[in-house]
Amino acid sequence: MFNKCIKSFAYFTIKDRLPQILTRVIDTLHRHKNEFFEEHGEKGVEAEKRAISFLSKLRNELQTDKPVTPLEDELPDSALWNQYLDYQRNLPNGNGEPSWFQSPWLYVECYMYRRIHAALAQNPPIDNFDVFKEGKAQNFFESQEAIIALCTYFQELLKNIKDLDEKQLQEELFKLLQVSLWGNKCDLSFSAGEDSSQKSSPLQSLENMIPYILVNDMEKVWSLLVNAKKNRTERSNVRVDIILDNAGFELVSDLVLADFLLSSKLADEVYFHGKSIPWYVSDTTKHDFNWTIKQLGSANHMWMSRCGINWEGNLKKGVWVFRDHMFWTLPHDFSSMSEVAPDLYAELQKSNLLLFKGDLNYRKLTGDRKWECSVPFHQALNKFHPAPLCSLRTLKSDTQVGLKPGQGEEIQASDPEWMYSYKVNSSSSLGT
Template sequence: MMAADRTVPAVPPSLSAKVVGSFAYLTVRDRLPTILTKVIDTIHRNKNKFFEEYGEEGIRAEKQTIALLSKMRNELLTDKPVLELADELQDTQSWNLYLQRQQDLQGDQDSVSWFKSPWLYVECYMYRRVQEALWLNPPISDYDIFNEGKTQSFFESQQAMMTLCTYSEGVNKNIEELSRNQLLEHFNKLLQVSLWGNKCDLSISAGQDNSQKTSPIDSLNSLQPFILVNDSNMVWAALIAAQRPGQTEKTTAVRVDIVLDNSGFELFTDLVLADFLVSSRLAREVHFHGKCFPWFVSDVTANDFQWTIQQTVAANHKWMSKSGVQWKSHLKEGVWSYHDHPFWTQPHEFCDMEADAPDLYATLQGADLVLFKGDLNYRKLTGDREWAHTVGFNTALRGFAPAPLCSLRTLKANVQVGLQPGQGETLSSQDPDWMTSGKYAVIQFSSSESDRKD
C-alpha cells in the first residue's frame, strides 16, 4: 500500500436522507415505501394459501402482519422516530443497543428518525422490522416474502446459466493440463462474471424483473471499460502467495470465503467461480456466508442456497445438471460450506465487527482471501460515508483487515473510494448517475501486510 494511503483523513459523516435530493433521500422517500407496499401486497395475495395451511389462524396472522407493516410505512413516510424492536429474536438486544448508541450520538431521541439518521441504518432497520412483523405473527413467521421474486429471477436467467455451465465444463475437462497463465485467464473471466452477476439486484429495482438474459462470457469484453478499479491481479497474487511451503500442484490448504449478496443469477455465478477455485486446486475449501433471514429483497439465505443447488441438479440441461451434482458433492465432502451470522443482518459498519462480533471476525481470519459481493457489503466496508473518491480503499476500511479481501461490486449507491485524481469528476460530467446505475463496477483489493498469515 502506498504511503499516501496511510494518512488518515477525518472520518466523514454518514450518507443520510437529511440531504434533500440525494440518492439516500430518494431511496428513503421513494424506493423503501415501494418495497414495503410490494411486501404488503405479497402477504395479502397469499391470504388463501395461509388459510389453506393454517385456517383462521393464518388469516388473523395475515391481517396483523399487514397492520404492523402499514404502521411502519406510515412512520417512514412521516419521518417518525425509529422505535425499539419488540420481538425476542437472538439479535433484538443488539439492535436496541445500536438504537441507543444512535440516540446518544444525536443527543436526542426524536433525532433518530427515518430521514435524519444514517441511510445505511434505516434501510437495514426497515428489513429487520419486516422480519419482526412476521415473527410476531405465527404461524406465518417463517414465510419468505421475497421468495417469489427470487424464484422468478432464477428461472428467467436459465439461458445464461446454461451458457456458463457449458463454459465451466470445457474448463474442468482439461483443468489438469492448464498452465498457470491459462488458469489466470479463466480465473479473471470467472471473477468478472461473478462481478457482473451483481447487476441482478432486486432491491435496487424495487422488486422489478432484473434477470440475466445475455451470455455472461460473451459480454465481458464490452463491459471491460466500465470496471473503474481492477485489482484482479492482486487478488490472484494473494491466492498464489497463500500456497504454503510443502504444498504441491496436487494439494493446497488455501481457504477462500465468499460473503454473498443476491440469490438468482448472481449466486449462480459465485458457485461457478467457487467450483473453479476448488477444481483447479487454487483453493482447498470455500466458505459461503449468507443471511439468517430474508433481507434486501434478493439476498441469499440458507434456503436459497440449498434450493439453487437442487434446481441446478434438476435442470434439463446436461452440463447444468452435471454442475449441480458436482456442487452437491462439494457440500457433502465439506469442500464447500454455508454459514450465516446475525452480524450480516445488522446495520454495523464492518470496522465494528472485531468489537461487536469477535467470533465472526475470528472466523474470517481463518481465510486466505475474502470476497465481499455487492453494494451493501461495499457500503458496510466503507461505512457508507461521504468519502472523497480519491481516499484509499484501505483508509476507508478503518482497520477492518481480518484477511486479504476484495470487493466485487457494481455501483448502486453514492459511495466510491480508491479512484485516481480527476476520475470521479470526469465520470460525473459524462454520466451524472454513474454511482447509482449499476453500469460501473470495481474489483477492489486490500491487504494489510501485518495481517497476512505467515
C-alpha cells in the first residue's frame, strides 16, 4: 500500500503526525539537557546536541520527501534494514528509489522510529535514554482511576474464582478480553503523544460497546482454551503468548487478562513479547513492563498493590515470562518471520494461543494491504501460522479483513471515517 493518494490517511500521517512526533522527541531532549549535564557532564550535553542535530536533519528529510537512505550505524539489525531497503527499491510496482511520500506507509513509519533509536544509540552516554518514557509514565498515572477499578474488580473476582461454573468463567473471560481490546485505544503514536489515557472504569461500558466489535471470535478463543486444557498431559503445559502493544492502561489490562488465564487454569504459563527498543511512542519495552509491575506493587491502593505483588511472584515462579526480540521492530510483515527470525517463529510454535495486541501488529499480520473487507483473516495472514492466533485491535488504519459480505460498505455509508475512529470500532479475529 503506497502513500500516493494525496488525501489518504497514510499521507496525512506522514505529512503531519510523524513530524509532530519528531518535534516532541527533540523538545524532550532539550528539556533534559540539565539532567544530561548533571549525570554525564559536558559529554552528556554534547551527545544531546548531536542527537538533536541528527533528528532535525531527519525531520527535514521527511518534510521535503527526500529518498530513504541506508542506515549507517552498526547496530545488530542494520544489515536487515538495508536489505529491506534494497527489496523496496526493486519492487516491480514500486517507484525505484523509495522516498518518504512515495513508499509504503508502514515501512517509512517503522523507519522513522528506527532512526530515532539510532539518534540516541549512536550518542553515548545518553544512548540508553528512552525519549518516550515520560509519556508512557504519564499515561499510566493519568489512568489511575481506571486501573484501580480494574484491579479492584479482578481481586474481587479472584475471591470466588474456584466456585465459578464453566458458563461464568466464560463470561469473565469475555469481559477481560473486551477490556484488553478496548484498552488498545490508549495509543500515544496515534495521538502524536497527546493525552490518550483511560479516565473511567472500562468495565461499566462493555455492554454498550459490543455492537462496535466488528469481528467477534471470543467463542472460538474460549473453545480453543477449553480443548487445550482437556487435552494437556503431565508433560505439556497450556501456554498463551501475548504480543504486547501499548504500555500504560493497555498493559495493565493485558496483565489482568493473563492473571485470569492462570487463575482460572485456562493456561499454565503466559509469555509476553515486547519491543527491544523504544517504539511507536507508547509500545511496551522490558523496562516499561517491569516498571509497571513495580508501580502497582508499591501503590497505596490495596488491590493495585496486591496485583503488582502477585505479578512479581508470577515472574519469579516462571509462570510469566517476558521476551523481546529484534524482529518486532523490523519493517517486515509477519509472513516473513520464519525466514528472517526462525528462532522467534519456533518459539511461537510452542504456544497454544497467540494474542496479538494493537493496530501495528494487525497491519503486520495482514501485510498492511488495502484488502477487500470481506477477505478471510486466514487468507490475509499469507501462511503465517506458527500457532492459533487472535488479533485484538481498535482501528487506526485502513486495513480490515474478515467482515461479512456488504458489512464494510454498510459501515462506510454511515461513517466514512470508520477505519480511523479508533474510539468506537474494533476487531477481534481468530485464525486457526
